Amino acid sequence: MTQDTYINGVWDQGKGPSFDSISPSDGSIVNSFHGADTAQIEQAVSAAHNAFENWSLTPQDQRDTILKAYADALGKRKQAIADAISKDMGKPAWEALTEAGAMVAKVAGSMTAQTERAGSWTKEADFGALSLTHRPFGVMAVFGPFNFPGHLPNGHIVPALLAGNTIVFKPSELAPSVATLMIEAFEEAGLPTGCVNVVQGGRDTGQALLNADINGLLFTGSHHTGTAFHRHFAGRPDVMLALEMGGNNPLIVHKPEDVEQAAEVIFQSAFITTGQRCTCARRLILPTGEQGDAILNAVIAKIEAVKIGPWDGEDVYLGPLVSARAVEQAIAFQNERVELGGKLIKPLSDMVEGTGIVRPGIIDMTNAQRPPDEELFGPFLQVYREDDLDKAILIANDTRFGLSAGVITGNDEVWEYTQARLRVGILNRNRPTTGASGAMPFGGPGLSGNARPSAYYAADYCAWPQARQIG
Structure with a gap:
């Protein structure tokens, strides 16, 4: 089974340019992939849109249960995840295993943040009641970096799903292999089809995903790339941008x-x-x-x-x-x-x-x-x-x-x-x-981001508040 694109619950071969994951430890080929073409990217985004309504209306406790099962499924795959990370980008075995463990821990931390920063409440007022809740944006494009190819995109995907969003994930072309294991874990957890989709590829794949009908972009990477994305969406306040771009x-x-x-x-x-x-x-x-x-x-x-x-x-x-x-x-x-x-x-x-x-x-x-x-x-x-x-x-x-x-x-x-x-x-x-x-915000001012810090504050960019007055 070719594992280039994962669209609406089905793996298929990408129809775009081929590329190899090269081990920086010895220069050998780890895996070969085909990037997604524009039509496949549009299919992935369409699948995410089609899954959005049901997922966004799924009760929070049911979404929580599925994400907890995802954490358990990741835990069963910690060694395989670590090996995939190490082979792709060279991280020593001991350190890659800590990254795999951080992926598991991300779920509980994100659930806490979701409750504390993006939950719901109602309280009495003179005229009736005040009520606050949070609503998801829709389809989030997640661009993964190579240095933490599992943990950092997972840190966007998990809070986005908890909030009720759906995902199209483009892993880094320098470290693409871990995505397959993440999808295995989501399938085992019972995540509905279409909620997470994967498109592999490089710059062309990324550009096509930016041009697609997405509601948000969650990115970790260089400031050169992040500021280019910011320019791409100039005049588009309807698209949520969360950009984490490094530092000197x-x-x-x-x-x-x-x-x-x-x-x-x-x-x-x-x-x-x-x-x-x-x-x-x-x-x-x-x-x-x-x-x-x-x-x-x-x-x-x-x-x-x-x-x-x-x-x-x-x-x-x-x-x-x-x-x-x-x-x-x-x-x-x-x-x-x-x-x-x-x-x-x-x-x-x-x-x-x-x-x-x-x-x-x-x-x-x-x-x-x-x-x-x-x-x-x-x-x-x-x-x-x-x-x-x-x-x-x-x-x-x-x-x-x-x-x-x-x-x-x-x-x-x-x-x-x-x-x-x-x-x-x-x-x-x-x-x-x-x-x-992970219990604190992660981000900073200047070219380090666009005031959308991740980790504990990821819940903030995954949902918008709805204030209600009830008579």
Whole structure:
């Protein structure tokens, strides 16, 4: 059975261009697919529209029961899901398994948010009663990213379904395989046909889906793509857009209590998932002098010691970037900053030809020209040395983005001062910038999004409020 498109409960072969999922661990072909053509995309959207009325009118407790069954079905497939993620995009086996677990946990968290942020209530008034409820938008297009190809689209799909919407899901063409397992879980859970549909493919598939009769677009990815989508829907306030677009995230170190602890937080912030998280620290602001030097040396020692390699390598902690091309882009990013006057402290190294394997690098940009304000999705950290806290905050805020930031300090006053001045949606103290809770909103201002944060706040963009006065 060909598993390219899943439309109204039936798998079929895509009629668009073929493409391969290439393992960045060794360059081998993992899976081959055919993208959906325009007619198939229109069929998928039509199937979602046809399923919408019944699903939206299904009582909330029944929708909840089906989504709970979906979580159970995902749990049975955790290992298969992890393997699919790892083979497609290179995430080490241990980390892919944590992503599969997060997919299971997403259901309970989304149900809580649905009740607390998008539920219904009625209360007495002088003339009768006031009543508030929430209604779904309709057909949501979900575009999945490659770095969390299961967890992040799942974080849109689950709250959208709980609210009564239906879905057309386009996975990332760089990590398409997990979608099949997600559909298996939905089928086992008893989700009505047409409520979730899948179309595989690249840019052409995505463009055709944007042009289709959708009621909302839920997207996680680069700001270049997200802002293009925003322009596409200019003058279309009837289409809900939820855009999560990454960041050029700063990490300030000021009066830390422990050098080794600070170095560990920096390492995890900058290099977990080989730098392929939108919350990874891209810019490190360190004090000058011996303490700053000691912290930097400790981070370099961690880079040199960490085990890198293929996703299934023994004791591998950092897997490859998503492709060999991603390594080329990281090297170009590094070289551009050297040309701007950056002092290369630890170059990207240990590349394996034809793969995404690369050891992290660090560059000091303190006395360099101001580089372009861009996010590199890779393990490369830019360092600035600054003792003055106000100047450190200015460096941190010198970005068009506003997703994540961190402050490493043992001083409560420093924390209070900085947290009130940093313009980000996710701010952590003495913890990695990548630490985010599903029980909290996920997003930030500027080019990091369009004020539609996900996670706990996903319920907000999956339903609209209906206020009622009853006489």
